[in-house]
Amino acid sequence: MLRETGYAVTAVSLLAVSVAHANQNQLELQQNPEYWATQLGNYQGNRFSELDQINRDNVNELRSVWQFSTGVLRGHEGGPLYVGDGRLYIHTPFPNKVFALDLEDEGRVVWSYEPDQDSRVIPVMCCDTVNRGLAYADGRLFLGQADNTLIALDAESGELLWDVSNGDHTVGETNTMSPLVVHDMVIVGISGGEYGIRGHMTAYNVETGEMVWRGYSTGPDDEVLIDPESTLMLGEPIGEADLGVSTWPEDEWERGGGAPWGWVTYDPDLDLIYYGTGNPGTWNPDQRAVDGEPADNKWAITVFARDPNDGSVKWVYQKVPFDEWDYDGVNENQLIDVEFEGEERKGLAIIDRTGFGFLLDRETGELLVAEKFAPETNWADSYDMETGRPNVNEDYSTFRQGVNVNTTDICPTAMGAKNMQPSAYSPRTGLIYAGINRICMNYEPYETEYVAGQPYVGATLTMMPSPTENGQMEGRMGSFIAWDPVAGETVWEVDERFAVWSGALATAGDLAFYGTLEGHVKAVDIENGEELWRFKTPSGIIGNVNTFMHEGKQYVAVLSGVGGWAGIGLAAGLEDPEEGLGAVGVFSALGDYTKLGGVLTVFALPD
Amino acid sequence: MTVFARFHVVPALFLTLGLASAALADEHRVTGDGPGAFVVEDGKVDPDTYEGYLVYTRACMACHGPDGMGSSFAPNLIRAAERRGWENFAGTIASGREVQPGQVMPSFADDPYVMGNIPNLFSYMRARGEGGLGRGRPQIIESMQEQGEENGDDKAAEEANAKE
Numbered sequence: 079m080l081r082e083t084g085y086a087v088t089a090v091s092l093l094a095v096s097v098a099h100a101n102q103n104q105l106e107l108q109q110n111p112e113y114w115a116t117q118l119g120n121y122q123g124n125r126f127s128e129l130d131q132i133n134r135d136n137v138n139e140l141r142s143v144w145q146f147s148t149g150v151l152r153g154h155e156g157g158p159l160y161v162g163d164g165r166l167y168i169h170t171p172f173p174n175k176v177f178a179l180d181l182e183d184e185g186r187v188v189w190s191y192e193p194d195q196d197s198r199v200i201p202v203m204c205c206d207t208v209n210r211g212l213a214y215a216d217g218r219l220f221l222g223q224a225d226n227t228l229i230a231l232d233a234e235s236g237e238l239l240w241d242v243s244n245g246d247h248t249v250g251e252t253n254t255m256s257p258l259v260v261h262d263m264v265i266v267g268i269s270g271g272e273y274g275i276r277g278h279m280t281a282y283n284v285e286t287g288e289m290v291w292r293g294y295s296t297g298p299d300d301e302v303l304i305d306p307e308s309t310l311m312l313g314e315p316i317g318e319a320d321l322g323v324s325t326w327p328e329d330e331w332e333r334g335g336g337a338p339w340g341w342v343t344y345d346p347d348l349d350l351i352y353y354g355t356g357n358p359g360t361w362n363p364d365q366r367a368v369d370g371e372p373a374d375n376k377w378a379i380t381v382f383a384r385d386p387n388d389g390s391v392k393w394v395y396q397k398v399p400f401d402e403w404d405y406d407g408v409n410e411n412q413l414i415d416v417e418f419e420g421e422e423r424k425g426l427a428i429i430d431r432t433g434f435g436f437l438l439d440r441e442t443g444e445l446l447v448a449e450k451f452a453p454e455t456n457w458a459d460s461y462d463m464e465t466g467r468p469n470v471n472e473d474y475s476t477f478r479q480g481v482n483v484n485t486t487d488i489c490p491t492a493m494g495a496k497n498m499q500p501s502a503y504s505p506r507t508g509l510i511y512a513g514i515n516r517i518c519m520n521y522e523p524y525e526t527e528y529v530a531g532q533p534y535v536g537a538t539l540t541m542m543p544s545p546t547e548n549g550q551m552e553g554r555m556g557s558f559i560a561w562d563p564v565a566g567e568t569v570w571e572v573d574e575r576f577a578v579w580s581g582a583l584a585t586a587g588d589l590a591f592y593g594t595l596e597g598h599v600k601a602v603d604i605e606n607g608e609e610l611w612r613f614k615t616p617s618g619i620i621g622n623v624n625t626f627m628h629e630g631k632q633y634v635a636v637l638s639g640v641g642g643w644a645g646i647g648l649a650a651g652l653e654d655p656e657e658g659l660g661a662v663g664v665f666s667a668l669g670d671y672t673k674l675g676g677v678l679t680v681f682a683l684p685d
Numbered sequence: 686m687t688v689f690a691r692f693h694v695v696p697a698l699f700l701t702l703g704l705a706s707a708a709l710a711d712e713h714r715v716t717g718d719g720p721g722a723f724v725v726e727d728g729k730v731d732p733d734t735y736e737g738y739l740v741y742t743r744a745c746m747a748c749h750g751p752d753g754m755g756s757s758f759a760p761n762l763i764r765a766a767e768r769r770g771w772e773n774f775a776g777t778i779a780s781g782r783e784v785q786p787g788q789v790m791p792s793f794a795d796d797p798y799v800m801g802n803i804p805n806l807f808s809y810m811r812a813r814g815e816g817g818l819g820r821g822r823p824q825i826i827e828s829m830q831e832q833g834e835e836n837g838d839d840k841a842a843e844e845a846n847a848k849e
Contacts, residue, residue: 152758201791204747522822538742540821645757646750
């Protein structure tokens with residue numbers, strides 16, 4: 079959907095020059111430790127910076143150098159990009175404004191862009207009007223608008239270069255994710271798992287916005303882009319055709335969700351992209367059973383490894399076959415090289431919604447490790463390492479307990495033990511650092527009917543803080559943890575009053591950074607989690623802490639602005655499970671600590 | 686506060702003959718008349734109020750948070766229903782409100798499911814407020830269950846008609 083045909087001609091003539099160029103540009107930028115050129119810091123999703131000007135010894139002197147109000151309320155996810163041109167590029171939730179801010183001039187607005195979007199998209203966004211940020215390559219910025227319009231802007235001027243529609247919000251499709259540029263393509267998924275949409279991942283040409291490929295999450299193999307003879311599952315070919323159809327009751331795959339709305343990572347050596355798909359449509363498992371028995375509902379809650387050139391699927395791993403808890407499997411796949419049982423392995427680590435920390439081989443999709451990082455996790459006791467399937471605890475199986483039965487005290491909650499907040503990985507320590515949620519739920523499925531554009535949920539749920547154990551975690555709903563992905567164990571843990579919903583950062587300055595829902599940015603000692611510095615921003619933080627260097631000075635920057643699912647579920651507080659039935663007592667209410675408002679805060683050490 | 690004047694607390698003694706007296710002390714029935722009438726009895730509700738809860742979770746909760754209590758960006762609807770009254774409550778659902786750019790209460794005028802259930806939504810909000818109904822999914826009062834099923838049949842018939 080080009081605005082001007084004249085531009086199309088120019089774009090085609092440029093195409094030959096830039097085919098391999100975009101990829102090279104993004105790779106070059108992210109390999110420069112002074113830049114933060116992609117939302118997760120690098121293609122591998124590590125959110126690690128080599129910069130060490132700000133370090134364990136001086137971080138207590140870190141102070142805010144300027145702040146910038148975005149003028150937008152509601153949840154600010156994602157973070158600023160810095161590509162070496164003296165500007166920060168930021169975005170906002172709906173209406174999805176984009177700002178280029180002059181880093182040298184206290185955030186003066188160089189240009190701003192505001193799309194014109196149908197406001198009817200707002201109420202069909204399940205979990206606030208969030209957006210996880212911009213992508214950049216070769217002088218272009220890419221943004222996935224709430225209304226599914228993918229746009230390319232000229233980074234120099236803010237001028238719109240092209241736009242293309244990736245979905246239809248009138249049937250409940252929306253966009254919250256940050257696209258990823260790989261080769262000469264910009265790759266983007268879709269949201270709407272609570273509206274019975276059919277999820278897909280799509281690649282568009284960076285120059286023209288023309289669609290290159292689309293791979294669905296459910297349905298026939300030729301639309302998922304699976305070849306059952308060559309696509310691997312647990313290291314072996316899948317064998318059976320069209321599991322994306324046969325593992326559903328009749329036609330249910332057409333509204334089977336599997337929305338891939340999280341982060342995409344990429345291995346340039348293997349030339350594979352990785353992402354996870356969301357929940358399988360309705361939250362009522364009974365409507366997804368086949369002949370009264372659990373059915374896998376493929377390929378929802380599945381890690382996909384795809385060839386970015388044509389979308390073909392190299393391997394799949396379904397983390398939760400037949401979801402009964404909304405354990406939306408979109409969490410980021412950290413690409414890390416590890417030593418596992420004496421062998422060098424190309425690993426893929428996930429701090430998952432389910433409360434389990436996974437380690438897979440990212441060449442073959444074999445499952446290597448599955449251990450609980452959130453100890454209260456009880457929906458499954460463990461994973462069967464041969465079949466890759468969870469050993470589900472029947473007491474917490476909302477399907478076995480039945481429709482219109484309230485299954486109680488399931489951990490974690492549907493929000494997941496970790497949601498979209500991206501983790502960090504330090505190659506120096508070999509550990510993953512992540513903000514997590516310590517919240518449990520009661521879940522009651524009920525029969526629901528599909529109506530296009532209307533919620534297709536079919537379960538009611540109540541949330542409460544995870545149970546206290548030996549006096550630990552009392553009054554707390556979140557933690558920041560250091561996780562050993564190979565040993566499958568937590569090395570240290572810092573407990574927080576609320577779920578930690580911000581993206582983590584690890585640096586060569588022996589620091590880990592994260593934000594809290596009350597609005598603190600914190601720096602902790604990467605060795606033991608000891609708090610070394612904090613700053614109270616004006617609103618709760620669900621954005622990601624990013625760092626970069628400009629003219630010899632290292633900066634740390636973060637968007638604050640409370641919201642997201644946390645802002646909906648926790649604003650009024652949770653019921654205290656320790657209180658008697660019918661008690662009015664409410665657990666800590668987020669609304670008592672923070673209010674709305676988007677602000678970018680930039681930090682540096684004194685001159 | 687005309688709303689308050691219209692509801693009354695009825696001791697539920699006559700319903701619970703034969704139960705231990707310790708249990709009786711906690712049992713009570715709260716009813717509200719007029720638009721959004723409701724019955725709350727021992728934490729259970731009448732079928733219409735229950736329907737209001739279901740509609741709330743389907744259409745309202747994604748913004749207004751669990752149990753009508755509000756979110757980071759959308760107001761507490763229990764208080765809103767109390768302060769604004771029936772006409773304003775129903776009018777806002779039908780017409781929507783643009784509070785400011787990016788903060789929008791959508792109009793549900795094109796949504797027959799929500800439009801047909803505004804009285805039930807109001808019942809649920811009043812039950813949560815005046816009625817003292819707790820959080821979470823309520824149960825239907827057993828003696829009113831049959832009425833609920835009849836209502837359900839009526840609604841199914843209405844929906845079928847609407848689709849034709």
